[in-house]
Amino acid sequence: MTIGLTGGIGSGKSEASGILRELGALVIDADIVGHETYRSGEPAFGEVVEDFGNGVIGSDGEIDRRALGKIVFGDPNKLKRLTEIVWPRISEALEKRIAGERDRGDTAVLVVEAAVLFEAGWESLFDEIWVVTAPENDVLERLELQRNQRPEQTRARIRAQMTDEEREQRADVTVRNDEDRAALAVTVKKLWTDRTHQGSQGRHNG
Numbered sequence: 466m467t468i469g470l471t472g473g474i475g476s477g478k479s480e481a482s483g484i485l486r487e488l489g490a491l492v493i494d495a496d497i498v499g500h501e502t503y504r505s506g507e508p509a510f511g512e513v514v515e516d517f518g519n520g521v522i523g524s525d526g527e528i529d530r531r532a533l534g535k536i537v538f539g540d541p542n543k544l545k546r547l548t549e550i551v552w553p554r555i556s557e558a559l560e561k562r563i564a565g566e567r568d569r570g571d572t573a574v575l576v577v578e579a580a581v582l583f584e585a586g587w588e589s590l591f592d593e594i595w596v597v598t599a600p601e602n603d604v605l606e607r608l609e610l611q612r613n614q615r616p617e618q619t620r621a622r623i624r625a626q627m628t629d630e631e632r633e634q635r636a637d638v639t640v641r642n643d644e645d646r647a648a649l650a651v652t653v654k655k656l657w658t659d660r661t662h663q664g665s666q667g668r669h670n671g
Contacts, residue, residue, distance in 0.1 A: 466661060467563055467575045469590065471582040472597035473629060474622050475604035477642035477649060481597050482578040484653045491572040493562060495555060495579035495587075502554040503528050512550045517543070552585040559590055574661055583627060583635055593660065596636040598629040600643055 470485070472478035486492045503509040505526050513521060513528055517536055523529035537544040559577060566575050579587060588594060599607075601623065608614040633639050638656060642649050 466573065467567075467577070467590070467592050468660075469582050469587065469594040470576050470578045470597065471580060471594065471632060471636070472599075472640075473604070473626050473632070474580075475608045475619065476597045476599045476629075477607075478578055478580070478597040480646055480649060481595075481640055481642070481653055482576055484650050485574070485576050485657065488654065488657050489572070490574040490576045490657075491566060492576045492578060493559070495559060495577055495582075498558050498562070499551055499555045500530070502551055502558060507554075509550050509554050513547070516546055516550070548581075548585070552581070556585065556587055556590070559587065563590060574657075583632060588635070593637040594635070595638040595640055595656070596629070596632040597640045597642055598633065599641075603643065 468485075468490070470478055470482055472481075482492045482494075501507070503513050510528065513533070517533060521528055521533045521536065523532070533547070537547045563575060563577070566572060577591065579585070582588070582594065601620075604623065605616045605619050608619045609616060638660065640649070640652055640656065642652075
């Protein structure tokens with residue numbers, strides 16, 4: 466069974482994936498896979514440098530994500546171009562990784578944590594999609610505490626994302642993270658028991 470785990474900024478999806486890992490799932494972070502797709506020597510490396518300039522190459526010869534971020538996150542067109550380069554390659558890499566893990570058969574449940582799962586169109590990779598949601602005030606407090614991010618910065622990022630309602634409409638399972646980690650663990654464990662016992666029935670929309 467392969468689960469796509471998504472959610473907005475500060476929703477607690479990483480905490481949820483950590484709990485799933487404790488329960489025995491193999492967890493893959495799509496963000497890490499994404500970084501690997503544009504390492505030096507990979508085709509995307511050359512495309513990123515061609516489109517965004519040598520200034521995005523760090524002192525180690527790899528793409529400097531911070532420098533790249535400063536270029537794309539203030540310009541929707543440049544961000545779109547970056548996603549056009551990277552997202553298809555992440556999809557290919559995830560598909561290969563999932564197929565490889567299924568062939569090995571060492572783990573009954575594979576979880577891919579992917580913040581941009583819906584935006585990137587990766588739904589077909591998964592048997593089920595779980596979305597983690599949290600009240601906005603909780604998200605604001607969490608990111609101020611964890612990242613020293615001001616509430617107005619967080620609100621701007623939330624507004625730029627798909628809404629929780631949109632995600633819920635497209636997901637198979639909603640994980641509500643509206644209390645503490647202990648409560649989230651209880652919710653995730655119950656879902657784990659219910660869903661893994663049912664087994665994979667395929668995507669609800671075919």
